[in-house]
Amino acid sequence: MQHQNEFIPVSAVEDASNERLPLGHKGQALFMNNTATGYHWGCYGTSMAIYETVIHSGYSIASVDVDTTHEGLGYPPTSASHQAMVEFAEQLQVVNSTVFRAIRDSDLLVVNGEGTLHRFHRAPRTLLSVLKLAKMMGKRVHLINHACFPSGGPEPASPDVERFYSECLRDLDRIVVRDEWSAKTYERMGIKHSVGFDCLPLYIRMYAKPVQMPSSILIGGASHWTPDIAMNLGRMLAAILGPTSVPVVFLAGGFKREPREDAVHYETLKKVIPNIQLARPTSFSDWIGWIRSAELMITGRFHHFVAAATLSTPIVTMPGNTAKTNAVAAMLGAPSPLAPTSGNAQDALRERISKPFRTSPAQVQSILEGALVNFDF
The missing domain is CATH 3.40.50.2000 (Glycogen Phosphorylase B;)
Structure with a gap:
């Protein structure tokens, strides 16, 4: 499947900061995997670019930080079956009911994929499971600003890992990768996506x-x-x-x-x-x-x-x-x-x-x- 190339005038960067949209008029957005407080200044700038843009786009916003995504949502499944996701949802309501309610009450999930989606350890499985669960709950989900390397590199992972990634990603409303190598992952899986870049340059500008x-x-x-x-x-x-x-x-x-x-x-x-x-x-x-x-x-x-x-x-x-x-x-x-x-x-x-x-x-x-x-x- 061919990825989409989209070009937006850079003048929109300056224009966006001057817009005065009614805050919250589009509903409630949940910003997942927020790296602003979790690491160095580059991760801060990247997530703050997303945070500010979501607000200026007309949403109220709730946020889940990267540490919670990686370690505070329970133990994720290794299968993307319907039953596995139901059990993950039941577990999430116990171990972190606040995040479960935030997903339930959101009109839009904006998920900062960053570098989380690589290999098959706990963090990527958790984030992928949240994506799948949100779609099962009927939510609109945008996975943006990310690399996707199921094997850790450009080559395919094992069939079971590829299957898990594919099952969790294929129904998302919008997917934007930050590099063309990650785009090849989605092409391999036959999943629609767009090629963008990391969000840090926008915060700098x-x-x-x-x-x-x-x-x-x-x-x-x-x-x-x-x-x-x-x-x-x-x-x-x-x-x-x-x-x-x-x-x-x-x-x-x-x-x-x-x-x-x-x-x-x-x-x-x-x-x-x-x-x-x-x-x-x-x-x-x-x-x-x-x-x-x-x-x-x-x-x-x-x-x-x-x-x-x-x-x-x-x-x-x-x-x-x-x-x-x-x-x-x-x-x-x-x-x-x-x-x-x-x-x-x-x-x-x-x-x-x-x-x-x-x-x-x-x-x-x-x-x-x-x-x-x-x-x-």
Whole structure:
């Protein structure tokens, strides 16, 4: 099945922030998998773009955060049969009656898929089960802003996993993926979908007022890095960069709490790059300011890549815990993310640093238009 390509003028970004629609006139929306308070500033910006747009579209809004989605809705089934979903609903009424009532009382579910839908552990099964349950309850469901990798990569998963994903996804009212590799998952399953982009660029454009920060070589971590990987990267950077007049800065921080691994990565890097500094921005505008002001960013975080692409900051990327960063790199024509553990990593990193990827104005325009595809409430 062919996916839909939709193009919305970027002027709609500015127009949307000026609209004065009666709040709540379209009914009650339930925003599921809200990442604003759950991780770093990129996840905050992405979810806040969705939150603000739902409100400006004329809905009142209730929200379920990502931690609740992943861990607070009971134990999800491994089968998408009708009986399995009935039992999941019965369990949900006991373990989290508030969320069950919120689904029951909603007129629209806006589900921020983000990177949750990969592999077959508890979190993706829970979110998929909520999608299926909501449709069984007659709700209108939009699954937006997400990657979908049942196997963790672009290749198919086992037949039972593919079947579970397909059964839970096929009846949704609207599906918007943020990359073309995820679109192939839906094509494989024969499910109608649209291709958009991550929502973070909209929050940067609509709401952020970036603060000018010192010029830097900005380093970011990754959720799946071990201390050994961070140490290996630090050694390579120390050898490649040598003494530099531009400060080397590690970017950490988050809205309510930063990723736990940030402090570990920073302390590990400091052992081999003694002069590395720590930036722990206390606002989204400060976070964007560091990225916009950087001479170069080197990172394994997906949303660092998205923010740098939106701001045309030169960047060298490394893989995420799924194929999501590789997929967006392919969409933008950027080099494939460089694995810091590969055999020729140091030579390859030196080459990437000498010629980092940087988006053109036309690519930034395309990114913003893609992000807008998520919103058709």
